[in-house]
Amino acid sequence: MPESFEVLNTHVRRGPFRAVLFDFDGTLSLIREGWPRVMVGMMLDILRDLKLAEEPDEELWGLVERFVMALNGHPTVVQMARFAAEVTARGGTPADPRVYSEGYLERLMTVVRQRWDVLESGRVGPEAWVVPNAHAVLRNLLGRGVPLFLASGTDLEAVRYEGDLLKVLPVFGEHVYAPVAGDPSFSKGHVADMILSTLGIRGEELLGFGDGVVETQEVKRVGGVMVGVASAEPGQTGVNADKRTRLTAAGADLIVPDYGGQEELLAWLWGEGR
Ligand SMILES: [Mg+2]
Numbered sequence: 001m002p003e004s005f006e007v008l009n010t011h012v013r014r015g016p017f018r019a020v021l022f023d024f025d026g027t028l029s030l031i032r033e034g035w036p037r038v039m040v041g042m043m044l045d046i047l048r049d050l051k052l053a054e055e056p057d058e059e060l061w062g063l064v065e066r067f068v069m070a071l072n073g074h075p076t077v078v079q080m081a082r083f084a085a086e087v088t089a090r091g092g093t094p095a096d097p098r099v100y101s102e103g104y105l106e107r108l109m110t111v112v113r114q115r116w117d118v119l120e121s122g123r124v125g126p127e128a129w130v131v132p133n134a135h136a137v138l139r140n141l142l143g144r145g146v147p148l149f150l151a152s153g154t155d156l157e158a159v160r161y162e163g164d165l166l167k168v169l170p171v172f173g174e175h176v177y178a179p180v181a182g183d184p185s186f187s188k189g190h191v192a193d194m195i196l197s198t199l200g201i202r203g204e205e206l207l208g209f210g211d212g213v214v215e216t217q218e219v220k221r222v223g224g225v226m227v228g229v230a231s232a233e234p235g236q237t238g239v240n241a242d243k244r245t246r247l248t249a250a251g252a253d254l255i256v257p258d259y260g261g262q263e264e265l266l267a268w269l270w271g272e273g274r
Helices: 035-049 057-070 076-089 097-120 134-143 156-165 188-199 213-221 241-250 262-269
Strands: 019-022 148-151 206-210 225-229 254-256
Touching: 019 188, 035 057, 035 076, 035 097, 057 076, 057 241, 076 097, 097 156, 134 148, 134 262, 148 188, 188 206, 188 213, 206 213, 213 225, 213 241, 225 241, 225 262, 241 254, 254 262
Parallel strands: 019 148, 019 206, 206 225, 225 254
Antiparallel strands: none
């Protein structure tokens, strides 16, 4: 059995694959790691301010975190619409989800900007803020001649900026997809469908990498193979147990903590030396 990755689906199809789809945050970039704490924290503050929650903090945190994470991979405004529905259900009058989105981004950006600063100044290199060995897995895939696609629920402008800082974008060429100005109609499912139709390939020839429920469900919906990336926060190692649980439930075929074993993983996925 392989050592550097976990096979959940023992009947998983082993390549070759003709297209690979990556998520961005948590799958390649760690610049926004810790975002759930920021988002859930803001939602709790609002519920408390409006006096709409009487549960103890821990219980309320768990409840809010569950619906936030279940929508991980959708544009932020979709998570905020779900939160607005929660406010309504508790007898409150919610703000426009776009207003909540702005408030969240403001909080998140104070954290993110500090990370931009250290990267811009060159005090740390890109490898400090990517999932370990991300550059190596991208190079390996590129060497296999397979087109790479990037799909993120984060705004396109931010994905381009952060992807540049991390030096992960060149391998994707023009294939970088993300919502423009918070467009809630953006969907990773559309991206997956588009890949199959433009390349004229079958769903089973698509390989996906992601740390979120949404991309996992979409790659599985079209019949592809999904590697769940249960990535830890920067500086930590090993499988993130919560992410692993969610990715397993969403249908991931394999689980990796990072790309430390990318050579073994891709050789296995491509059916080499089986
Ligand atoms: Mg992600």
